[in-house]
Amino acid sequence: xxQALSSYDILCVVAGSELGVTLADRLAEALxxxxxxxxxxxxxxxxxxxxxxxxxxxxxxxxxRLIHTPKEALAFWDELDTxxxxxxxxxxxxxxxxxxxASPEETVKAAAQELEGVDLFG
Numbered sequence: 001x002x003q004a005l006s007s008y009d010i011l012c013v014v015a016g017s018e019l020g021v022t023l024a025d026r027l028a029e030a031l032x033x034x035x036x037x038x039x040x041x042x043x044x045x046x047x048x049x050x051x052x053x054x055x056x057x058x059x060x061x062x063x064x065r066l067i068h069t070p071k072e073a074l075a076f077w078d079e080l081d082t083x084x085x086x087x088x089x090x091x092x093x094x095x096x097x098x099x100x101x102a103s104p105e106e107t108v109k110a111a112a113q114e115l116e117g118v119d120l121f122g
Contacts (some may be wrong), residue, residue, distance in 0.1 A: 002027075
């Protein structure tokens, strides 16, 4: 790909979707252009890892929890003691799999729906 691009005066590399993040990071580095380091690509693709990295650097982050069962989602709801939560897969583009939940029941239902389904991100 670098050989095919060599005749162009490339000024920047931008991922067109989440599927292109890793490639865009690698291309920007190979072309010595500004961009994110390829070693950090996973942080841009996994919302849980992204929030952990922000927290570790002392930056504002979202209170979140990686859950594997609807029961874990309910336990986190109870722990948060709030009237609303947002449930979203760790990987996914845009609003895919996004749920605004205003009750424990909605949270359990949304978690079950997302955990049972499979999309192109797995």
